[in-house]
Amino acid sequence: MGGLKVLCIAIVLINGQTIGTVAADGPFPDEARRMRSANEFLSPALRAEQADPIRNRGMLWVEQGERLFAQPPPPGGAQSCASCHASPETSMRGVAARLPAVDAESGQLVNLEGRINDCRILRQSLPPLDYETDELLALTAYLTALSIGEPLTVSIDGPASAFYAYGQQLWSERQGQLNVACTQCHDQSVGRKLRGDTISSAVPTGYPAYRLEWQTLGSLHRRLRSCQLGVRAQLFELGSREYLALELYLKSRARRHLIDAPALRR
Amino acid sequence: MPATAQAGETIKIRSAIQHPMITGHTDAGPNVAPRKIIHTFAVAYLGAEVLRVDVAPGIAANPFFAFNLRARSSGDVVFTWIDDTGEVIVETRQLTVT
Numbered sequence: 001m002g003g004l005k006v007l008c009i010a011i012v013l014i015n016g017q018t019i020g021t022v023a024a025d026g027p028f029p030d031e032a033r034r035m036r037s038a039n040e041f042l043s044p045a046l047r048a049e050q051a052d053p054i055r056n057r058g059m060l061w062v063e064q065g066e067r068l069f070a071q072p073p074p075p076g077g078a079q080s081c082a083s084c085h086a087s088p089e090t091s092m093r094g095v096a097a098r099l100p101a102v103d104a105e106s107g108q109l110v111n112l113e114g115r116i117n118d119c120r121i122l123r124q125s126l127p128p129l130d131y132e133t134d135e136l137l138a139l140t141a142y143l144t145a146l147s148i149g150e151p152l153t154v155s156i157d158g159p160a161s162a163f164y165a166y167g168q169q170l171w172s173e174r175q176g177q178l179n180v181a182c183t184q185c186h187d188q189s190v191g192r193k194l195r196g197d198t199i200s201s202a203v204p205t206g207y208p209a210y211r212l213e214w215q216t217l218g219s220l221h222r223r224l225r226s227c228q229l230g231v232r233a234q235l236f237e238l239g240s241r242e243y244l245a246l247e248l249y250l251k252s253r254a255r256r257h258l259i260d261a262p263a264l265r266r
Numbered sequence: 267m268p269a270t271a272q273a274g275e276t277i278k279i280r281s282a283i284q285h286p287m288i289t290g291h292t293d294a295g296p297n298v299a300p301r302k303i304i305h306t307f308a309v310a311y312l313g314a315e316v317l318r319v320d321v322a323p324g325i326a327a328n329p330f331f332a333f334n335l336r337a338r339s340s341g342d343v344v345f346t347w348i349d350d351t352g353e354v355i356v357e358t359r360q361l362t363v364t
Contacts, residue, residue: 057282060328134284215328
């Protein structure tokens with residue numbers, strides 16, 4: 001039960017940012033302005049719970065991630081994250097907002113989870129962490145929370161454009177036994193009810209998010225898998241190129257929306 | 267919880283702990299897996315127990331408790347969680363009473 005963490009003292013949400021907002025300045029794509037975050041459809045009670053750092057259980061993982069980042073690595077590991085990434089409050093701020101990005105060496109699209117695992121393998125001599133382990137969720141949540149209030153700024157130019165195009169294709173293609181595309185729900189049915197939920201524009205700024213149905217924190221890719229399950233489609237692997245491309249597409253669509261993880265979801 | 271309080275003042279304490287609260291019941295049926303929940307939450311202040319909760323399997327994962335405490339004098343508030351594997355988690359916070 002390694003990852004236990006107790007919160008008895010109120011921790012202030014980093015930067016004290018309000019939830020579900022959009023950067024006001026600068027160019028703003030029309031598409032993004034019309035988008036509606038799932039925060040808008042939360043009940044007042046859940047919204048209050050989300051905004052409260054003690055009742056928002058996602059903050060337990062943020063705290064765990066802060067500890068993991070600072071602590072010496074387990075036996076066999078080289079150095080702590082913090083020994084290379086000093087002052088993460090400033091050095092890591094904004095990183096979550098510009099990922100996924102194409103890695104110059106491998107040419108692959110890499111998201112925050114991938115970057116964390118790259119450092120574990122290459123720089124800490126440790127095995128990668130699996131998706132949905134408390135450790136990877138915690139480090140991802142901590143580093144994402146360091147970017148709360150930062151607008152999404154992923155690049156879709158140059159080497160990223162092919163991944164973006166693939167993500168857009170996956171977004172628009174019908175799939176599964178129900179033969180429904182992401183766009184049919186998240187563009188064409190926003191505000192309509194589905195199995196007790198209200199369909200949002202799939203703004204990905206709140207992930208990793210604490211979902212009551214899961215009773216735990218979950219990655220954006222896990223959420224995408226739930227959507228694929230919903231239409232009885234063949235599921236992609238967590239961390240797969242398909243989900244990475246969709247992640248880039250979602251984050252580009254929602255660019256200038258401010259990071260507000262960890263969100264609370266039904 | 268606040269770090270300081272005035273003597274006689276009632277303060278609000280809120281706690282949350284990361285724990286999966288595994289009931290052992292799944293879609294496959296009741297008691298198909300070993301139960302692993304926090305069964306006891308206790309709080310001591312100035313060396314005396316002020317709160318004890320017998321936690322039932324119906325409580326959701328990552329349990330949250332909020333309660334009031336009357337500040338008397340400066341001292342430790344000790345939080346204890348005990349789960350079915352016998353693991354005991356203890357956290358201590360200092361309360362300074364002025």
